[in-house]
Amino acid sequence: MYATFGFVAICILVLPLIIDSIWVKVLTSAAIFTLAAYGVSLLYSHLGLVNLSQVALVGAGGWIMLRLNYAADFPFEVNLLISAVITAFIGMVLALPAIRMKGLYLALITLMIAGGFQIILSAIQFPNGGSGFFGVALQSPGEMRRPVIAESDTAYLRYSIVIVVFGIMLAAAHKFSRPGRAWAMIRKSEANAMAAGVNVTFYKLWCFTLSGFLAGTAGGLLAGALKILDAKSFPAGESILLFALAIVGGVGHWMGAVIAGFLYRVLPAIFNNIGIDADLSLVIFGAALLHAIMTAPNGIAGQISTLFQAWGRQNK
Amino acid sequence: AEPECGLNTGEKATGEPIVVGGINGNAPPGDFSGGTDAAAAYFHCVNDNGGINGRPIKYIVENDQWNPELAAQVATKLVKDDGVVALVGNGSVVSMAVNAKLYKDEDVMAMASACAISDCYENSNIVSSNQGPLPSGIGALKFAVEELGTEHAACIGFNIPNNGGWACDWAGKYMESVGKKSTALLMDPSAVDLNSVYLQALAEGVDTIMLMLPAGPALGILKVAEEQDGGDTFKWISPTPLYDPTIPAALGDYWDNKLYVNIELGPFNSDGPDNQNWIAVMDKYGEKEDRRDTFSQSGYLSAKFFVETLLKMDSAEINRTNVTKAIKGISGLTSDLLCGPYYVGDFDRHMPNHAGRMVVYSENEFKVVRDCYDIDSSYLEPIREQERQLRLIQ
Amino acid sequence: MIKISDLTVHFGGVVALDNITVDIQDDIVGVIGPNGAGKTTLINVLSGFVLPDSGAIDVEGVDLLSLAPHRRARWGLARSFQKVQTADNLSVADNIWVSLDTSASIGMRKSAALNRVLEYVGLVDMANVPAAMLNPCQRRMTELARCLVASPRIVLLDEPGGGLSECEVDRLRYVIGNIKANFGAQVLLIDHDVELIRSVCSKTMVLDFGEIIAYGPTETVLQDENVKAAYLGTEIGT
Amino acid sequence: MKAGVLDISDLTVLTPERTVLEEISMTVEPGKIVSVLGPNGAGKSELVLAIAGQMAIAEGSVSIGGTSLADKRPEKIRALGVAAVPEGHQVLSKLTVHDNLQAAGSMHSRKELADAVEGAYAVFPEIRRLENQRAGMLSGGQQQMVALAQAMVCQPKILLVDEMSLGLAPIIIERLMNVLVKLRERGIGILLIEQFTHLALGISDYSYVLNRGRIVFSGYPKELNENPGILHEAYLTV
Amino acid sequence: MKIYALFLISGLAVGSLYALGGIGLVVLRRATGFLNFAYGAIAAASAMICWQFIDWGFAGPVSWLMSILTGVALSVFFGRFFASGLAWREPVVKAVATLGFALIILGLISFIWDDAARKLVLPTDKIGFRLMEVRITVTRVIAFGASLLIALGMILYLEKTKTGLLMRALANNRAHSALIGIPILRVETIAWALSGALAGFTGMMFGDLVRLDPTIITFMVIPAIAAAICGRLESLFLTFIGGLSIGVAEAMLTLVKTAAPFRSLVPFVVAVLVILWMQRKQRLVFQTED
Ligand SMILES: Nc1ncnc2c1ncn2[C@@H]1O[C@H](COP(=O)(O)OP(=O)(O)OP(=O)(O)O)[C@@H](O)[C@H]1O
Ligand SMILES: Nc1ncnc2c1ncn2[C@@H]1O[C@H](COP(=O)(O)OP(=O)(O)OP(=O)(O)O)[C@@H](O)[C@H]1O
Ligand SMILES: [Mg+2]
């Protein structure tokens, strides 16, 4: 508990002061994708459902955020909330065909959806302040507003971390209440859950919706961070990668999502920064991914907590 | 031949380094590092030859790996953390769109070399020495209309608004202006089935096909065409991407005298002094695996113009503000690699290079069939206005 | 009070239930029969997991077949499965709470109901232990507790005695035998442990190839020659 | 060491949380039925899994006819003639019943396999009828028959059966007891874990009682029959 | 009318590549339970090796053989050293683990071969005949014929041979298969090798018929998965049909001007529709097994 607070406090207060501006940007992205990864991890740890379209949903959230930004003068927070809610709705609708599927099938249907998103996005592009429904014009992008209190990169990093923490807390709170119990029962056996009176469809959709909500929030934050989004950033392969990293980080624990966000955004930046060839860093990344999946069944977060427990026992 | 760089003193520069940045995109789906590689070689040569009045250039190159987020990060690093005075040799598709605003806000100029999207030509702080698909494509069309008798051309491009959409759109306007027809056939970049694109052109009844595509997919379509024996069914034209030293080996005899390519800079084998010097610099200072393509020529050119500009400045007063001002002051520089003058000026868009040459693929190499000619496009109206202001044309 | 009429279930070529018509009135009714006779299928139809090809089920005036499975559960139909199903990462209490979550009563009543049922099945000490730590018998008991906690009207049990040792079956016998008295629910019990059936069921139904070959007071049924031939054999039944 | 004897000495098996088996020593000789009794969670199932190579052995040795089985892969152990039927109706659920049996005889030649499968069908005629059904669709008891048939197809020297009668109708159990006796006559050694104690004791030559991972009694069934206190004590001190 | 025929023939050609990819995926999946996201990367490596050997001046058959061998080697390498360590994980985790392998291969390929423009030419490209004014090369005929024959061959292999049976058993439940004495390592290795050979062949055809671009070939695994979904990851015949239909639909859409830029959506739309259709009768009762 204290460790959690300490970690968050360091991230918000200390980190932004001591790092270069490139790392401010990198960490902002990492924090944002932590939230998206937590959504994936939520679905997987509670229901064993696999979502291979999370990055596509982040893209959807970002699209809506940009669209709103140019279309309406609402404050950033209102736009963010609307993006998150609409993305949650999209997540739910996409889950409808998938709701009776489990395991690999479900994973693949979400992957197909991500593949479709990729093509639609690259055809319609992200709004850049143009007119019309799509808001795309052959022009340099307009002004993407940030929250008044977080105009600078550093302030925006702090702002993002706070939102991410709230998002994670919102989702984590489910675990200890009625949906958490229902999810656990569904995960064990849908038949059994139904026999216990649980509305399986509803709770599955709820989890998808929640995960979509987190993805949408992440997308909105990302739009604010980068100010312009690119269709190339949200291909199907990235969604698979984010899921893989959520597994490597460790599902079901906020730390796992933080590790996933770190691996997804900070590690490549480090590789790039120390001048490792982009191709070779792909090799290293792939090898690390494979290694982690094989050796850490509960993810790196699981290993860390085992370590802490052992350490705690020793100290007793 | 010995390369000639900067002051050409033969002495190593030892003063306080001048920090210059460059961003390239080198990861699948393409290697755009030719520009920064050549700039690096040229700067190296300058540093060995007296530097900028004694001060060496410290050239920091970052790879955005075609990732917009990474592009924003590395640009921030260069501009904010490393404090570069300017960016030179940039070659990246994603980075320009993402970073144009940063460059403007931070008042830093990017003298790019390998641009392919509209954002690169329509911003105040970016100027590129290559043409990009729009002028090069229109140049190819102009040749086709005038020399090959084209009546109806298909523009095959990627369905990306600021790339294929932009270029094919303006190509269409050009065709209209000369009373000919054109059809844009845009495809998804990840589209697998190139055969259908070819058949689509067949169905449209065009007589000319312009491949507004990177070399890889363009070759794919050529291969389909070869299989269908379509080499003579259509006239085949393309902007610069197919002008690359590795292409002849991939084309084969079938395409002899059938494929016409517009080139944005000089022919690789030209005897012009700048082209020869580019070869000499690359031979001596380049890495073995550096690509020697149009982007490389372009990177050389950006670096050379940049150095010439710095050399005219008081070396103690080289800082970002002054360098930006000096770059914006560039006007009327010339080179045998370019068909027209090179200039920057304080404008909200830049496209100094818009006249090119036409080559045809023949006997395993490209032969020039038409030397320097400019294009006619209303896109250039603001550009011509700039040139008039700078008194480069009447 | 369960009225089944003309119930038929096919699985491809297999006739799992063949035109069954029966009135089940007694408090605890046993269902026995050879493997594959259709016992589990009967429970699946009652609880909504298998849709019958034809037939009707009327329970206390309610047309059961028109309800979705989880609605039947909320209506008061609880069941256990042939394979024990407890959610391993939930505590025993939380496993039971899942049923309470879906019932309408208020929080305090719920905890009272929880405590009562934990005491009844003998898991008071284990309430906060994760189900992963339980042995099979305790899992069975957790499952039974989950079935009983939300005041069910009907409880369907599928081989609850499978895999339990003889001592444990004694405890199970007590738990099942007193459901009516303590919770007021009618019980349908499938098991292959004839002793268990004999000791708790007042009436027993015997299925074979999807048909009811005998239905009556347990002792009578167990003496039936047909039942002996089809199910009991010579040694164990007697 | 006599040929074909399954010898277990000082076997210890650990899970990350706890010790499941501690210094277990026992022997199963060809032509003998050895029963292992004990309450739920005593570690009987783990014993079977450890011998079959599905759980890591921490200490001690397991060997057949002098060949060590420790650290051997399950399929190797099967090839050495030790066949295990684990608890809980384990079958290849997506394959048909017939393919289940065929797959279990991968070590046989075509001719041998046909005979072996015939032999298994002879023991369980009720699954021959279901030859082309997917095993996962069978009733619980039918799946148990398939699992037992799979072990028979491989014609082992030593057969390990966990919870043999789980989910089976009494008439089938009775038949199975006769089959075990026949197998014993053919010189096969059998380690039997069975919930109905009296049945197990009725046919076994030697018995072990396990509790909390340790052997608390070993001796002839007669002793247990005469002195039920031993068993009761074991069952009650869970 | 003629133009439809043109697109039909063209679509069949690409469709047979999707089908080939899908079949390779389904074979491995049915034999080992792995859905191999690295399938495309293995194909890409094989195609590059083929090009390299041709470029070095080796005779055609040597290059083809090397290409197939590369597929087999990479596939078996993963199967032997990584797959067995992952055997007990859930299918999805296994699948994403193969993504790691895909990244490694893709990184290595891009490192070894810079992205100069290349073209893979097989001798069969030069021979062809005309059908309704479309010239059809022998390579295309081979790709179509091979996918049909391979689909049929694999159906027979899995259904009728002993190894085929053991493969199905293994994919269904590996632990239980080991317990009943199936030599799992041997059977698995055969399966990985088979699927690797298919990947090698697919890669070569893809590099020849579509584009010799490692990234494009690597990610063709996604539309190939769409084809596999049409066969419920089970049926080779339906996968074959699915692949062809996707190819044809994609080609035909070219004729609808407004839809043409979205042609690449076809695999995904088809896959989603097939899944919806498959579950039309299914009630939310017992969980669908994978
Ligand atoms: N989903 C299904 N698909 C196909 N056949 C099925 C399915 N479920 C059950 N069956 C068949 O229906 C018949 C009845 O099965 P059921 O499970 O009701 O038997 P049971 O009486 O419960 O047997 P047991 O005592 O062995 O549990 C069996 O022959 C079984 O193979
Ligand atoms: N992986 C594991 N981690 C922790 N505990 C385990 C694990 N596997 C089994 N156990 C526990 O070890 C104990 C011994 O289990 P085992 O299944 O061998 O008992 P058993 O004697 O066969 O009893 P049963 O009659 O239930 O089959 C049980 O309490 C079981 O819950
Ligand atoms: Mg049953």
Ligand SMILES: [Mg+2]
């Ligand atoms: Mg057991």
